[in-house]
Amino acid sequence: MTPTTADRTSAPQPAGTPSTEAFAAIEAGKPRLAWLRGSLQQLLAAASLIVIVVFFSIASPHFFTANNLISILTAATVTGILALGTTFVIITGGIDLSIGTGMVLCGVMAGVFLTYWGWPLWAGVAATIVFGGLLGLINGMNVSILGIPPFIATLGMMLIAAGLSLVISGTKPIYFNDTPEFQQIMNLSIIPGVRFPLGVVIFVVMIVIAAVVLSKTLIGRYAFSIGSNEQATSLSGVNVRRWKIVIYTMAGLFVGLAGVLSASRLSSAQPTGGMGLELEAIAAVVIGGTSLQGGKGSIIGTVIGALIMAVLTNGLRIISVPQEWQSVAVGIVILVAVYLDMLRRRRA
Amino acid sequence: MTPTTADRTSAPQPAGTPSTEAFAAIEAGKPRLAWLRGSLQQLLAAASLIVIVVFFSIASPHFFTANNLISILTAATVTGILALGTTFVIITGGIDLSIGTGMVLCGVMAGVFLTYWGWPLWAGVAATIVFGGLLGLINGMNVSILGIPPFIATLGMMLIAAGLSLVISGTKPIYFNDTPEFQQIMNLSIIPGVRFPLGVVIFVVMIVIAAVVLSKTLIGRYAFSIGSNEQATSLSGVNVRRWKIVIYTMAGLFVGLAGVLSASRLSSAQPTGGMGLELEAIAAVVIGGTSLQGGKGSIIGTVIGALIMAVLTNGLRIISVPQEWQSVAVGIVILVAVYLDMLRRRRA
Amino acid sequence: MTALLELEGMSKGFPGVQALDDVRLDLRHGEVLALVGENGAGKSTLMKLLAGIYEPDAGTIRLNGRELRIDGPRHAQELGIAIIHQEFNLMPDLTIAQNIFIGRERRVAGTFLDERALNRRARELFDRLGLALDPTERVERLTVARQQMVEIAKALSFDARVLIMDEPTAALNDAEVDVLFGLIERFRTPDTGVIYISHRMEELSRISDRITVLRDGRYIDTLVTADTDQREVISLMVGRPIEGESRPAPRTAPGEPVLTVTGLSTKHLLKDVSFEARAGEILGFAGLMGAGRTEVARAVVGADRRTAGTVTLHGRQVQIQNPADAARLGIGYLSEDRKQLGVLLERSVRENIVLASLRDYVRGVFVSDRRIESTGREYVQKLRIKTPSTAQLVQNLSGGNQQKVVIAKWLAKDCDVLIFDEPTRGIDVGAKDEIHGLLRELAAQGKAIIVISSELPEVLRLSDRIAVMAEGRLTAVLDNADATQENLMEYATRFSAEGTITR
């Protein structure tokens, strides 16, 4: 929230006080250049990712194959979509712990709509996404109207969703036997011959949407503003409560979509699990450079974070690292990647 | 309009809603009286706990019995001790996700010291606690020297510890067959006739120690200062880096002790599990009124938080609520308890 | 003709404090009304009532004769009341343009933001106001003075009828003050009015038409500026007369050098800065905004990285890596940015006061609360910090009183060298005198005091010697006797290498 000592030293500011014209001059060519500069840095941020990919490609001939790369993207899809929505929440300085079990509950609801109630595919899918939004809405209201700290509000929701999934499903998986097309949502091969699943395409579309919303709409602007200084934002006449509710609800819509995709992938709604997924998604967001203090973050960073996690998990399996060592390796790589990223930023 | 309840708000507080401390402060310059008033309010904070206890006592004759209350305390001991150490970290504005798996790793190390290496009991126990401190030290250095955000630094440690437990133990439990006294640490009945376990006594002692350290020593004072405004604290000549390391290390010592107690309870070091325990401990801290933004918190609050969690879990089982409903109930009660606590503070 | 804005019977209490008690005030069309009073008199509170941040306990507000209730900041904006708060309300992670137009973004197709258009609007605004600000710069990179300019630009960007300025010049230099006064003059039309709060008495006669005085939350009087003597205003404010200003007598025997800085440079700004501070003297630092005075102080205490330069203390060269090292060696630094780098807002007054010297309150391993309380009370009395108790949270104090807390923090620690960066920012005339007295006393005890101030009169009144900076270089070190406002300004505007001197 406040500039750190490091920030202050690193901030490159020319000495003296340039005149207005000088500013105008700098201005003229600036936005474009600054943007270029910004995205170059983001690309550099992807350096860790590239290093990891290169490492695994050398270590195993099975890693850098079309099939395996698609497997990685598929594996990243669900966590990635959760992470996208959570990025907004974290930028406001909040957190959402309910995304994992919330997603599971949404999957169960998809089962209820499509299998128990026999709704048509499109209606069931839409209802599921809306249901996710509803969970987010409740989180948002708890946070912003009742004033419950986000950690607690969403922890409560996490437990409630975990329980409700079991209650509603009767602790049994629900299968989508009546709507066999349902599993196509995630699995349909869009390129004949290659196993490139529709789910990954949806992921890419969601990345684009999230990036636009974050950088080009009021939702994104106010997310940054609230996370940067909530009090000042409120004093500037922005209805902070309402916008927080909007942002949590939007994160909920992403959760709903993730629920559809994960249920589609497994052609079944599994009523358990999901616990721990929230940490994975939040980790992706934070590895991507979004600050848990709020006010700072980017969608591309989150995507890189999600990919780092997915590549690591997959690569370690591909090179058959003993399973007990895998989590040690993931832990170390995360530390090193984030540390290098910090160094780069401090130097920049 | 009431600006949000976010604790960090630096700007003016809304009409008629000053903080509790301000209220206590009216006892112009009478720290003693203010303290009394303060702790009275803490007792009020326990209101939710009392309501829950009364509810279960009425609902089941088996709840309010000496044996069951002791069971509750026993169940609260390990999480509670983890929560005590974490309270300090959270007051600095940090977080420690590694306490759950770190505790498991410490248990495994106790097995290594006592069973594999055959050290005497006292040495093995001391070494385990020190080992916990070492984990905390690494966290602290990652956070304060390398500048890795606490969430990531301790997430990395969480994964590393989870893996190392399996690696070191060979994915098998380690039994304390050579040191049968080891299990007495947690289980010894200190009152003849009643099964009041030593572990609970240790918990109580740790509560007292933590409370004194937090309120009466430099560690506690600097934890509050750092959490309140890290930069201002640093510019006041406080070696913030060093004190952060001290605080993470101290939290690690608590993790080591929790590892000893949990291994002692099961007379074996189980190399799995621990994941999820960190959320439970952090929840206890936050339910107890400590702010994740840092700068605010109390030990008594954490203890109440831990007890609320333990009583809920136990009570719901005692009255045989179907398990799928239990997590729903816990979620709702947490939300309501924290909401009421917020109301009380706002009103005070 | 009805007044533009009329307040009557306004009261507002906080637990333990009656901040306002039956206060009235009227602002006429086209006038600048100055509002003065000691620290904690209730000025900011009154303005926050107008901005819709607090609700009054009692009282009526009339705008153009129409009685109304103000529901919140947004409502105040809609009514045409714009305010510059005493404490900044900026979003550090956003750009200047984003900060200024927050809540008023225009959208393309009802949905999308147009960053270019936003920057264009901001640039138009700055051109109109004659401010040198870069709309795309992120606010966290700005110095306090520039942040103040952003706040001013933001307030003027509203189509406001009533403009309230709560100590806008506290962080500004004379040059910027001139710019601001120009802006105020242009803002003033027959339909508008300005309420102007300041502790700088000499400004009042330049800008205001009338002066309203508050004391202890009560209305005292309203005077017409032209007919009033400054001293009269001060005695109404403080309730007692205040000594006139005098410059220190030339010191006969210069003391031993305590702190010697040689060749100090930083990556972005400072170039080869060398000076020494001697025992028993006050060394003033003057310069324009961004001249690098703050940066010198930060580099000396290790808050910023140095690229070159040595620091010698009592003749021994020392290694200072961070402020903790500096504090251990007895060098204290009071930051100019009170809110971000000075106080712990959510902690008590006494905790803040002993923060730098906390180690002295440890007996064995335990901290002695009793001694902390007694120190706290000592400084509350000494500096007349207006607070119901030492347990009050600092965020509940008025701005000036918060500043006193920060000063107390460094007075409570026994330092050989004290670097005070804008120490009297937001402090009332009476208290300023007392603080100057305290600084003199400290110097007399043999300490070396460095005072960075943007108020030239203050620098002249206080310092034995005056160092002047421009563009990161030291351009002159003058004895007080040789210094005048004119020649200080001249050195402060030497924008090239030719005038650079050493020592």
Place this chain on the structure above:
Amino acid sequence: GCANDGGSGSGDASGDGDKPYIALISKGFQHQFWQAVKAGAEQAAEEFDVEISFEGPDTEADVDQQIQMLQTALDKSPAAIGFAALDSQAAGPLLQQAKDSNIPVIAFDSGVESDIPLTTAATDNLAAAAEAAKHMADAVGHEGKVALVVHDQTSVTGQQRRDGFVEYLEENEPNIEIVDIQYGGGDQAKSADLAKAIIAAHPDLKGIYGSNEGSAIGVVQAVKELGVDPATLAVVGFDSGQAQMDAIRDGLMLGAITQNPVGIGYETVKAAVAAINGETLPKTIDTGFFWYDASNIDDEEIQAVLYE
């Protein structure tokens, strides 16, 4: 050191290696049971000179993680796959993919509901749980209250070990009342805490059944902590492990059912080798289960299927 990971050193074996590579995807890897399955599989791998890898998700609720492991295994183009499905239907598309690529699939543990696997090497959990119920009924004198601490409420093994136990009692023991069924995730401390709550709520409880290693040890721990006389409360467990064996020897636990995990692992790899060689296989391979208590725990036949 890390336990017997000898067989999984190199993942390149399948592509260019001399030995055929078999990927085993289990339902877990951290528990003793799965480690024993792994040991059996490695034993067979040595014997038949094949390369294997053995992986399982962190918890038995992690269907998605298991699917990803299966996907990764397929991407390595193994000679055969051994698979213990957490949810058969969820794995459907991948199993189809295996079939399309002519990779034989062998099911193990609770099996895979599909006709793609060539055979299933498994314990009959329903029958095993019924056996536990029979011993429980004998121990409590065919009347009174009993409770269950089950490791999981959604996995097939959890459900079968619960249902087998419950159904046996309902059909054969009209005077035995099941007062509570709780789920502890197989976590010992959590199972202990909930067993204590059950005992507190039902002071006249006569028996508790723990449905896997962690649950059973948790129950024993609860009995220990409460100081309940083992003569008044019968504890019946499942699986083995040092702690459970000690409890049986100490009289805290009446006895337990053990499966033959080593046999499961061994038979799975053996069947996979047979499938690679194009041999035909029987529809199921029953690896059996055994009741053990203080009387037979040291028998050679029982010792062979117990693990520490």
